Amino acid sequence: MAVAVSAKLVKELRDKTGAGMMDCKKALAATDGDADKAVEWLRQKGIASAEKKSGRTAAEGAIGSYIHTGARVGVLIEINCETDFVARGDMFQELLRDVSMQVAACPGVEYVTTDEIPAEIREREKSIEMGRDDLEGKPEQMKEKIVEGRINKRLKELALMEQPFIKDSSLTVAELVKQTAGKIGENVKVRRFTRYTLGEGIEIEESDFAAEVASMSKG
Numbered sequence: 001m002a003v004a005v006s007a008k009l010v011k012e013l014r015d016k017t018g019a020g021m022m023d024c025k026k027a028l029a030a031t032d033g034d035a036d037k038a039v040e041w042l043r044q045k046g047i048a049s050a051e052k053k054s055g056r057t058a059a060e061g062a063i064g065s066y067i068h069t070g071a072r073v074g075v076l077i078e079i080n081c082e083t084d085f086v087a088r089g090d091m092f093q094e095l096l097r098d099v100s101m102q103v104a105a106c107p108g109v110e111y112v113t114t115d116e117i118p119a120e121i122r123e124r125e126k127s128i129e130m131g132r133d134d135l136e137g138k139p140e141q142m143k144e145k146i147v148e149g150r151i152n153k154r155l156k157e158l159a160l161m162e163q164p165f166i167k168d169s170s171l172t173v174a175e176l177v178k179q180t181a182g183k184i185g186e187n188v189k190v191r192r193f194t195r196y197t198l199g200e201g202i203e204i205e206e207s208d209f210a211a212e213v214a215s216m217s218k219g
Helices: 007-017 021-030 035-053 090-105 119-130 140-158 173-184 209-218
Strands: 060-067 073-081 168-172 189-197
Touching: 007 021, 007 035, 021 035, 035 173, 060 090, 073 090, 090 173, 090 189, 119 140, 168 173, 173 189
Parallel strands: none
Antiparallel strands: 060 073, 073 189
8 A cells, every 4th residue: 555645755855855846756655655765766766867868968067166275276177968057057066066076085086987097007007916916826817806806996096986975975976976967857977177286296306405515615
């Protein structure tokens, strides 16, 4: 027997998730009125509906920026969607802010997805791992399997979409983007980003004080 879903429950779920009224009602009906399970149901539905839209062209969007407190780290990021209307909306703008903050918090991240990582980096990581002492004496097939697991882990560390979301570590950034896409009804794609760290790449000349003193004493 279906559980009667009250308007109050539907509104509470909508306020919590940002999902539409009908979706909230369906989620509560599907989970016998259990609010926590309904949140999970909506999360799965959002991801599923976002997947269906992932093939559609996302040529609109926005470029966002984030400067961390102290102005020592800055980020520029481009996230695309399908329409300018959605790009100007609160939900999209919140995603833009959240993901730019994520980039600022992840200094080791260099690529949007693991698919973007060049083959030469994969090969370099493989040669490093294959030469590790703890693999010495192990059968070749076992070594390959261990190395493959380590490489996949390392490549995920380099990819933004694989990172646990800083505001909710139960989500990856990829899942956050898919959830947002499901809620706004458009394909959403993180295209590129740049992270600036103050002073990065500047070589600071260190004077040889002892040599200077010796030189002056000769003069």
